[in-house]
Amino acid sequence: MGRKLLLEKAHVEGIRTYEVYRREGGYASVEKALKTMSPDQVTEEVKKSGLRGRGGAGFPAGMKWSFLAKPEGVPRYLVCNADESEPGTFKDRYLMEFIPHLLIEGLIVASYALGSNRTYIYIRGEYAWIVDILETAIAEANANGWLGKNIFGSGFDLQIYVQRGAGAYICGEETALIESLEGKRGNPRIKPPFPAVKGVWDCPTVVNNVETLAAVVPIINLGGEEYAKIGVGKSTGTKLISACGNINKPGVYEIDMTISVEEFIYSDEYCGGIPNGKRLKACIPGGSSVPILPANLLFKTAKGDTRIMNYESLSDGGFATGTMMGSGGFIVLDEDQCVVRHTLTLARFYRHESCGQCSPCREGTGWMEKILKNIETGKGKMSDIDLLWDIQRKIEGNTICPLGDAAAWPVAAALRHFRDEFEWHVLNPVESQQRNFGLAHYADPRPVPATA
Amino acid sequence: MAFTADKLQKVQEIIARYPDGKQKSALIPVLHLAQEEHGGWLSSETMDYVASLLKIEPIEVYEVATFYSMYNLKPVGRYLFEVCQTGPCMLNGSDQIIDYIKEKLNIGVGETTADGLFTLKTVECLGACGYAPMMQLGKHYREHLTRDKVDQIIAECRAKASSMN
Numbered sequence: 001m002g003r004k005l006l007l008e009k010a011h012v013e014g015i016r017t018y019e020v021y022r023r024e025g026g027y028a029s030v031e032k033a034l035k036t037m038s039p040d041q042v043t044e045e046v047k048k049s050g051l052r053g054r055g056g057a058g059f060p061a062g063m064k065w066s067f068l069a070k071p072e073g074v075p076r077y078l079v080c081n082a083d084e085s086e087p088g089t090f091k092d093r094y095l096m097e098f099i100p101h102l103l104i105e106g107l108i109v110a111s112y113a114l115g116s117n118r119t120y121i122y123i124r125g126e127y128a129w130i131v132d133i134l135e136t137a138i139a140e141a142n143a144n145g146w147l148g149k150n151i152f153g154s155g156f157d158l159q160i161y162v163q164r165g166a167g168a169y170i171c172g173e174e175t176a177l178i179e180s181l182e183g184k185r186g187n188p189r190i191k192p193p194f195p196a197v198k199g200v201w202d203c204p205t206v207v208n209n210v211e212t213l214a215a216v217v218p219i220i221n222l223g224g225e226e227y228a229k230i231g232v233g234k235s236t237g238t239k240l241i242s243a244c245g246n247i248n249k250p251g252v253y254e255i256d257m258t259i260s261v262e263e264f265i266y267s268d269e270y271c272g273g274i275p276n277g278k279r280l281k282a283c284i285p286g287g288s289s290v291p292i293l294p295a296n297l298l299f300k301t302a303k304g305d306t307r308i309m310n311y312e313s314l315s316d317g318g319f320a321t322g323t324m325m326g327s328g329g330f331i332v333l334d335e336d337q338c339v340v341r342h343t344l345t346l347a348r349f350y351r352h353e354s355c356g357q358c359s360p361c362r363e364g365t366g367w368m369e370k371i372l373k374n375i376e377t378g379k380g381k382m383s384d385i386d387l388l389w390d391i392q393r394k395i396e397g398n399t400i401c402p403l404g405d406a407a408a409w410p411v412a413a414a415l416r417h418f419r420d421e422f423e424w425h426v427l428n429p430v431e432s433q434q435r436n437f438g439l440a441h442y443a444d445p446r447p448v449p450a451t452a
Numbered sequence: 453m454a455f456t457a458d459k460l461q462k463v464q465e466i467i468a469r470y471p472d473g474k475q476k477s478a479l480i481p482v483l484h485l486a487q488e489e490h491g492g493w494l495s496s497e498t499m500d501y502v503a504s505l506l507k508i509e510p511i512e513v514y515e516v517a518t519f520y521s522m523y524n525l526k527p528v529g530r531y532l533f534e535v536c537q538t539g540p541c542m543l544n545g546s547d548q549i550i551d552y553i554k555e556k557l558n559i560g561v562g563e564t565t566a567d568g569l570f571t572l573k574t575v576e577c578l579g580a581c582g583y584a585p586m587m588q589l590g591k592h593y594r595e596h597l598t599r600d601k602v603d604q605i606i607a608e609c610r611a612k613a614s615s616m617n
Contacts, residue, residue: 075471087538087577118471125484125522126578128591161469166480166520169576183479183512185519201474242582244540250582288539288577329581331540345539349576355519 002256003230005218005238006211010098016133018140021101027146029220033109034154037220042113046216048224050236055081055172055209056287056327057402058311067196068114069204077205078116080107080213081177082123085169087288087349088329091240092210094252096123096130100137106213107160108146109220114206117157121210122177125166134162169353173401174207176355187357188401211240231257235310239328245283246334248272257310261285262299264309265332278334281439282418285314286326288346289406291413292339293323319413338436339421343414344372350407358399364391365407372411375422378429385422389415453490453501463505475506479516482506483523492532493524521575529564529571531609534588535597537574540581549585549597550574556606569613570606 014020021027033042047062068076080103084092096103103121111119123131138160141147149157163181165171171180175189178200199205215237219227228236235257244250247265249272255264264270265280274280280295299307302321307313311325333342351365371388374380392408392415399405415422420440425432455463463482470477482502483494490498494517496510503510517523524532533553537546550572554560557570564571580586583595594605 084579085577088540088581090579090581090583093579118469120469124579125480125520126588163469163477164481164484166484167522167575168520180480181477182474183476183506183508183516185515201471244581244584245543250584252582284539331543331581333543337543342539342542345537345542349538352521352576 002254002259003238004254005222005227005230006095006102006214006240007099007252007254010095015099016101016137018101018137018144021099022144026101027105029217030105030108030112030146031152033112033220034152034156039113039115042109042220045224046113046219049215049219049227050224050234051212051215051219051227052234052236052311053209054211054215054239054328056086056289058325061208061212061215064196064208065110065114065206067194068206069197070115071204075117075203076115077200077203078107078111078114078119079174079177079181079200079205079207080119080121080210081172081174081207082121082127082210083165083169083172083177084127084210084327085124085172085353086327086329087346088244088284088331089242089287089327090244091242091252091328093127093130094242095210095214095240096127097133100130100133101141102214102217103134103210104137104141104146104160106216108141108151108158109216110206110208110213111158111160112154112156116206117159119158119160120181120200121160121162122171122181123162123164124171125164128164131162131164138162168355169349170355170401170403173403176401177207178205185355187355188403190400232308232310233312235312235325239309239325241309241328241330243271243330243332245330245332246274246278246337247332248275255309257308259309260299261307261309261314264330271330271332274332274334278336279439280332281335281337282333282339284323284329284331284333284410285309286324287329288331288349289409290324290326291319291322291409292333292343292417293413294417297321297417319409320416323413335439336436338376339414339418340372340376340425343410344369344376346410347372347407350403350410354403354407358401358404360395360398361404361407364395364404367391368407368411375425378425378433380422380426380429382423382426385415385419385426453486453495453498455485455489455505459485459489460505467506476508476512478506479508479513480520483513483517487523492528492530493526527564528573529569530613531569531589532571532573533605534573534575534578536576536578536580536584536586536588538577540577541584541586544584546585546597549587549599549602552599552602556602569609 051061052058171186176186180186195205301316347369356362396408421437466478499513585597586595
């Protein structure tokens with residue numbers, strides 16, 4: 001049983017209410033920070049903790065905070081990125097829905113460290129009912145003196161507001177989120193200037209993911225050094241993984257980044273294996289944009305080491321034989337799933353979500369969807385496979401924001417590891433409409449269970 | 453189109469969340485409010501009204517309303533079924549659920565039933581991947597959809613509609 005820092009209390013009855021949350025030790029980190037620490041000391045603890053951004057990029061959070069410009073007389077803002085939209089990812093929703101005060105507590109401490117007096121939670125528009133949950137938690141925090149003017153005599157003022165988006169994956173990109181918060185289309189900005197210098201309303205701004213900000217609570221309670229002892233190497237602390245696809249127990253799990261991928265899929269404590277005794281075909285471990293891996297590369301790296309659920313191990317081998325931790329959106333495909341069809345749904349997603357600003361992404365995502373649709377429906381040509389490869393190469397790295405890369409990578413990885421399945425679709429246009437390709441040579445390396 | 457006094461009060465509360473002069477930031481929340489008040493969609497009159505409330509140009513409202521997928525620019529049925537079709541939902545049978553809804557309501561994607569009760573829309577990942585297949589209905593998610601559940605939801609909506617008429 002791994003150590004839990006975020007969801008340990010998530011199942012306590014009534015934890016959504018202030019009364020129960022406080023009784024269970026909630027808001028202790030705010031007391032500690034505001035009464036005994038300076039803002040810089042708080043940032044220092046977050047740096048020492050080694051906490052990496054939990055939204056997907058994995059950038060060290062303390063370092064991001066230390067980049068924040070602090071010109072005299074200019075307000076600074078903290079914005080919480082709750083625009084969770086990466087397919088396969090639903091961890092922030094879980095955290096906000098079941099233990100909302102943990103996020104509010106983390107936001108107060110982080111706002112104090114950064115000097116933000118108005119902090120916004122930008123939440124995806126579809127999570128409409130969670131807006132009510134968060135606003136109730138904020139009202140309770142206000143009523144109990146954790147928000148408002150001169151909080152506990154510290155001289156620090158803070159108000160937190162919830163801003164609802166309206167359906168746009170791109171607003172999870174921090175500069176698009178800032179544009180949206182300003183009441184505009186979610187078109188990403190060219191960087192530099194970075195938000196740390198010029199963010200919302202041209203003021204210095206830090207944008208952090210929900211889980212990142214919630215993790216500030218245990219970091220302050222334990223101390224950065226203690227927090228850094230959990231996990232391994234540069235993967236410190238715990239990580240929320242939202243597991244879905246073809247598994248027995250989909251849901252949100254908190255792991256300490258020392259367990260193997262195989263254990264995560266097959267242990268009853270986590271995913272509980274694959275339904276109906278089916279075998280594993282492939283997995284996308286970090287949200288739809290990270291490379292899909294066939295089962296044989298998932299459990300062991302190319303060097304033969306056991307693959308562990310952490311930043312370093314998942315990316316071992318680079319894109320050739322590895323993948324990424326990403327947002328922790330863990331998608332499992334069983335032996336009966338079609339990689340071409342699955343990749344098509346992702347290509348359609350990115351075409352739908354491209355903001356249209358950069359032509360490689362705007363045009364390229366549409367072309368990829370059309371070509372994949374032809375291959376999937378038995379109308380593809382062999383040359384389409386090379387064309388797909390060529391298009392994704394021309395998108396990657398050629399756009400203002402990472403959506404282009406996010407759209408290119410799933411197509412690239414599917415072609416890299418499952419090319420024979422694409423070719424089979426082209427060569428067997430009739431049969432491919434009647435059955436799936438199956439497992440082939442990248443078969444599940446686990447022993448086949450004996451059948452009676 | 454005009455908001456009632458309590459909705460105008462709500463608009464003022466939203467504007468107060470931002471620094472002075474930054475009332476344009478209220479645009480997305482106020483458009484949600486306007487859509488709720490105006491039968492689930494945004495007409496150009498509604499958008500012009502929102503522009504006047506926030507003291508911005510109508511074009512600033514149009515460009516936002518056309519960018520975000522949650523704003524409907526055409527009338528929709530009283531019950532809008534927004535069914536997710538992205539990867540993880542597809543792995544759990546969302547295509548079959550969409551086909552079943554089409555058959556059951558006798559409409560295609562993007563269409564509304566003749567009685568004006570139901571509109572079917574397909575959407576991309578709503579963050580319910582572990583509870584797939586799913587749809588959004590109003591403010592809430594309906595998850596772990598099966599044919600039986602779809603039947604129940606449709607019956608529930610019909611019952612609600614007839615009790616309101």
